[in-house]
Every structure is written in C-alpha cells, then in structure tokens.
Amino acid sequence: MKTRSRPLKTRLQILGHYAVLCAIAVVCVFPFWWTLVTAISTEGNIFAFPPTFWPKAPSLENFVEVFNAIPIWSFFKNSVLIAVLTVFWKLLLCSLAAYPLARLKFRGRKLVFGLILATLVLPSEVNFLVNFITITQMSLVDTYTGVILPNVVTAVAILLLKQAFEEVPQDLIDAARVDGASEWVIFSRIMLPLITPWLATVGILTAVESWNEYIWPSIVMSKPDEFPLSVGVLYLRGTFGSSTRVIAAGTLITIVPTLLAFLFTQRFFMRGMDGAVK
Amino acid sequence: MKLAHRHTLQAWLFLAPALLLLAAFSFWPVGYGSVLAFTDYSLIRETRFVGLDNFRYIFNNEMFVSGLKNSLMFLLMVPFVQVGAITLAVLVNNRLPGIRLFRAAFYVPVVTTVSVVGIMWGFMFHEQGALNYVMMTLRLVNAPVGWLSNDSLALFAVMFVTLWRGLGWYMVMYLAALQSIPSDMQEAAMLDGASRWQRFWKITVPMLRPTIMLCSILSVLAALKAYQEVDVLTQGGPMNSTFTALYYAYDQGLKHLKLPRALAASFIVSLFCIGIALLCLRYLKPKHR
Numbered sequence: 225m226k227t228r229s230r231p232l233k234t235r236l237q238i239l240g241h242y243a244v245l246c247a248i249a250v251v252c253v254f255p256f257w258w259t260l261v262t263a264i265s266t267e268g269n270i271f272a273f274p275p276t277f278w279p280k281a282p283s284l285e286n287f288v289e290v291f292n293a294i295p296i297w298s299f300f301k302n303s304v305l306i307a308v309l310t311v312f313w314k315l316l317l318c319s320l321a322a323y324p325l326a327r328l329k330f331r332g333r334k335l336v337f338g339l340i341l342a343t344l345v346l347p348s349e350v351n352f353l354v355n356f357i358t359i360t361q362m363s364l365v366d367t368y369t370g371v372i373l374p375n376v377v378t379a380v381a382i383l384l385l386k387q388a389f390e391e392v393p394q395d396l397i398d399a400a401r402v403d404g405a406s407e408w409v410i411f412s413r414i415m416l417p418l419i420t421p422w423l424a425t426v427g428i429l430t431a432v433e434s435w436n437e438y439i440w441p442s443i444v445m446s447k448p449d450e451f452p453l454s455v456g457v458l459y460l461r462g463t464f465g466s467s468t469r470v471i472a473a474g475t476l477i478t479i480v481p482t483l484l485a486f487l488f489t490q491r492f493f494m495r496g497m498d499g500a501v502k
Numbered sequence: 503m504k505l506a507h508r509h510t511l512q513a514w515l516f517l518a519p520a521l522l523l524l525a526a527f528s529f530w531p532v533g534y535g536s537v538l539a540f541t542d543y544s545l546i547r548e549t550r551f552v553g554l555d556n557f558r559y560i561f562n563n564e565m566f567v568s569g570l571k572n573s574l575m576f577l578l579m580v581p582f583v584q585v586g587a588i589t590l591a592v593l594v595n596n597r598l599p600g601i602r603l604f605r606a607a608f609y610v611p612v613v614t615t616v617s618v619v620g621i622m623w624g625f626m627f628h629e630q631g632a633l634n635y636v637m638m639t640l641r642l643v644n645a646p647v648g649w650l651s652n653d654s655l656a657l658f659a660v661m662f663v664t665l666w667r668g669l670g671w672y673m674v675m676y677l678a679a680l681q682s683i684p685s686d687m688q689e690a691a692m693l694d695g696a697s698r699w700q701r702f703w704k705i706t707v708p709m710l711r712p713t714i715m716l717c718s719i720l721s722v723l724a725a726l727k728a729y730q731e732v733d734v735l736t737q738g739g740p741m742n743s744t745f746t747a748l749y750y751a752y753d754q755g756l757k758h759l760k761l762p763r764a765l766a767a768s769f770i771v772s773l774f775c776i777g778i779a780l781l782c783l784r785y786l787k788p789k790h791r
C-alpha cells in the first residue's frame with residue numbers, strides 16, 4: 225500500500241511545486257506581457273473593463289510611432305556608447321587594481337584592500353549630491369565622461385577580478401619573471417588573456433547595469449538629444465501623456481537589449497552572483 | 503623585508519587610477535558632504551558654517567519627518583523579501599525540467615531599468631488597469647482602487663514594486679548558498695528518517711544563516727535608501743505620502759538646489775545605515791576562531 229502510493233504522492237508534490245512556481249512566475253512576468261499586449265494592439269480601449277490579455281489587431285504601428293515621435297534611435301546610440309565606454313574603462317582600471325592586490329607583495333596592501341572594502345559599506349546612494357558638485361567643477365556636466373566617471377571603479381568588480389587573478393598558477397608568473405618580463409608584460413600578456421571568462425562576466429554585468437542606470441545620467445545630462453534610453457523613455461511619458469500604446473512600445477524597445485543580453489548570458493549572471501557571495 | 507616589498511612602487515602605479523577615482527567619487531563625497539551639511543553652501547555665495555541649522559530645519563520640516571517615517575516603513579518589506587527569496591531559492595533549487603526557465607522569469611525584474619519598471623507598474627496600478635480587474639474578478643475589492651492616487655495605499659504600492667524588483671536578486675544569493683550545502687548531509691538526515699520539513703529547519707536554515715544575515719543587512723540598507731521607485735512611480739505624491747528620506751534629499755538638492763539641507767537629510771540616512779552596518783558586523787563575525 226505504502227509503496228504504491230509513493231509515486232503518486234511525489235507526482236502530486238511535483239505538480240504542486242510547479243503550480244507555486246507558475247503562480248510566482250506570472251506575477252514576475254505579467255507586467256511585461258501586459259506592456260507587450262498594449263504595445264502591439266491597435267484596437268480597443270487600453271483600460272477597457274474587462275481588459276484584454278491578448279493583443280487585438282496586432283501591428284508594429286506603435287513602434288513606428290515611437291521612432292517618429294522621439295529621437296529614440298539616438299537615445300539608443302547614446303546608451304550603447306555609455307555602456308561600451310563604461311565596460312572598457314571598468315575592465316581596464318579594475319583589472320589593473322586587482323592584479324597587485326592578488327599577486328604582488330607591497331607596503332600598504334592591507335590598507336588599500338580595507339579602503340576598497342569600505343566603499344561597499346558606505347551608503348553610495350548618498351554620493352550623487354556631492355558628486356554633482358564635483359562634476360560641475362570639473363565642467364563635465366552634459367558630457368558622457370561625467371556620466372561614466374563615477375561608475376568606472378567599483379569594489380565588486382575589483383574583488384571579482386582579484387579572485388580571478390588568484391586562480392592563475394604561480395608557476396606561470398615565476399617563469400615569466402625568470403625570463404625577465406616586467407610586471408606590465410606579465411599583467412597584459414599573460415594574466416589578462418587567462419582571465420578572459422571573468423572579464424566577460426564583469427563586462428556583461430557592467431553593460432546591463434550601465435544600460436539600466438537612470439538617476440545619475442538624468443542628473444548629469446540635461447539636453448534631451450543626449451539622453452540614454454533609460455532616461456529618454458520617461459520623456460515619452462511627457463510628450464505622449466495620452467498615448468499609452470506608444471509609451472508601452474518605447475518601453476519595450478528599452479528592455480529588449482537587456483533581456484536578450486540576459487537570456488544569452490544567463491549562466492554568467494548566476495555565476496557572477498555566486499562569486500560575489502563567497 | 504626589502505625583498506618582500508620589492509613590488510611596492512609598481513603595485514601603487516597599477517592601483518593609482520582606480521584609487522584616484524574611488525577617492526574622488528566615493529570617499530570625497532562622504533567626507534565633504536558631511537562637512538557641507540553643517541554649512542550654508544550655495545554656488546552663488548561665500549560658504550559659512552551654520553552648525554546644526556540645516557538639521558534643525560529638516561527635523562522641523564514635515565516633509566522630511568514623514569519621509570523618514572516612510573523610509574522606516576520600508577523596513578516592513580525586509581522580512582517579506584527575505585522569506586520570499588528563500589522560498590523561491592528552495593523552489594528553484596530542484597532538478598526539474600524547465601527549472602532554468604523559472605529562474606530566468608524570477609530574475610528578469612532585476613535586470614529591468616527602474617524607469618521602465620515605473621512605466622509598467624503605472625499601467626498595472628491604473629484605476630482601470632489589470633490589477634484592479636483581477637482583484638475585482640476575485641471579489642477582493644468592489645470598486646476600482648486608485649493604487650497610486652490614494653494617499654494611504656500609494657506607499658504600499660511603491661513598496662510592492664521594490665519587492666517585485668528585489669526578490670530575484672536575493673533569490674540568486676540564496677540559490678548560490680543552497681548549492682554550496684554539501685548534499686551528503688541531507689542524504690544522511692534522510693536515511694535517519696528526517697522529514698522534508700525537519701531537514702529544512704535543522705539543516706538548510708542553519709547552513710543558510712550567514713547568507714540570511716548578509717542579505718537581511720543588505721535589504722535593510724536598501725529599504726532605508728529607497729527613492730528610485732518613488733521617483734518613477736509617484737514623485738513623492740499623492741500629498742507627500744510616498745516621500746522617503748532620501749527622496750527628500752534628492753528633491754531638495756537637485757530640484758530645489760538646497761544642497762546643505764539635502765546633505766543634512768542624507769547625512770541622517772547615512773547615520774542609520776552605518777549604525778545598522780556596524781551592529782550587524784558585530785553579529786556577523788564568526789563566533790569560533
């Protein structure tokens with residue numbers, strides 16, 4: 225009796241398991257679906273009761289409208305530019321900083337490491353007020369340098385890359401040193417190529433972060449033409465207050481790149497987090 | 503000694519650019535900001551030291567005081583986020599077909615821009631939006647509710663969106679922790695006849711303790727510093743009911759250019775954060791050495 229009921233019980237458990245998972249997944253994904261339905265429908269009242277959960281007379285009309293209404297293409301290019309520059313400088317500067325922390329013995333190592341760790345605890349959300357003064361005094365308002373500069377060096381990136389450098393076998397470094405290679409050559413010719421997967425991880429995380437950054441670019445940039453997408457999309461709400469469908473279409477254009485990046489590099493995301501915890 | 507430190511100069515050269523930027527954009531703002539909070543700094547006048555004036559002003563300002571209360575209200579969210587994230591992590595830590603799809607679904611809100619989140623939930627919370635429809639169909643409410651326009655509900659709506667956005671992030675943290683629990687412990691307990699529930703409370707939870715502590719601190723800090731969702735959903739309204747302390751700082755400093763007041767407000771938030779961080783660090787330290 226007991227042995228016979230067991231498979232049924234496990235099967236029911238699995239079914240229940242899936243039911244709970246689906247319920248939560250619906251809550252997580254539904255707003256995206258709703259936005260999609262709104263964006264590709266061309267007929268019917270958006271806020272009709274009962275609402276339609278399936279697109280009516282689907283077309284891409286609203287997307288075309290977005291391109292006509294706001295310079296979304298240049299928003300897009302601005303976002304790409306900001307993301308590429310941020311990723312480049314972050315990988316360069318943070319790997320430069322991580323290398324000595326991982327592999328060199330030097331005076332003040334503990335102090336430096338402590339200072340970098342301290343920035344994890346400091347409430348960084350509070351920084352933007354003074355950073356705005358700094359950026360103003362450096363005459364970097366309305367420049368992408370101003371948007372990028374404060375985000376280029378982060379403790380998390382340094383810690384991840386430090387861990388990566390620590391995994392490289394010491395023999396390789398010793399052999400290079402015996403051959404008379406300078407630390408710069410060891411770093412750029414031997415170490416960097418060996419940690420490419422980690423650089424990719426940090427790069428992808430940074431790209432998505434930078435793409436999604438909203439508050440700081442909206443503080444630094446004031447000319448609408450130069451907005452990144454994350455800021456520009458809110459501009460739609462101002463100009464198209466009444467046309468919800470166009471706003472929804474603009475919203476989707478904004479998230480598609482992140483979603484694609486996320487779906488194709490899901491493993492990196494989970495692993496990146498994994499590394500950060502330990 | 504000399505040999506051990508032979509790389510000093512090179513090491514500092516490698517570190518210099520990064521340290522310079524950290525100094526300029528992380529340490530300087532904290533230090534300089536704390537000083538400016540006690541002055542009447544503005545771009546047009548000479549700066550004078552004004553003691554506690556800014557603090558006196560903000561504590562007599564209803565917007566800041568209710569903002570601080572709202573920031574503390576956000577703390578109510580912490581247990582929900584943590585219990586929710588642990589539950590999710592346990593649920594997706596199974597080898598079931600399609601489980602990666604679910605993991606992705608739960609993580610997607612995390613990688614979405616806050617401005618987009620604001621727009622999407624604006625649709626959801628609309629009086630004739632999907633949420634009201636679902637709730638009316640389920641007979642949870644009789645008439646459409648103005649989630650973002652009702653001053654006693656708006657704060658909870660904003661809090662919910664923060665929860666929606668944060669859950670997946672903590673889930674991944676817990677998932678990583680769960681996967682590092684050696685499976686032989688679970689198997690041994692199973693052989694001893696421990697039930698699922700017993701195994702969860704006697705093995706999983708104790709093993710997760712450090713992660714629970716870490717995530718709880720992070721989410722307490724995040725709750726105190728909430729303001730982005732406020733900006734994109736309600737801009738502090740209706741009737742200032744969703745003003746948080748840091749949103750007050752943001753609003754005063756960058757929209758009204760009252761920088762010292764804004765800095766005083768963020769100084770107070772920072773004090774809360776540092777206090778909590780220190781408190782937690784004491785309890786986080788491993789007990790045995």
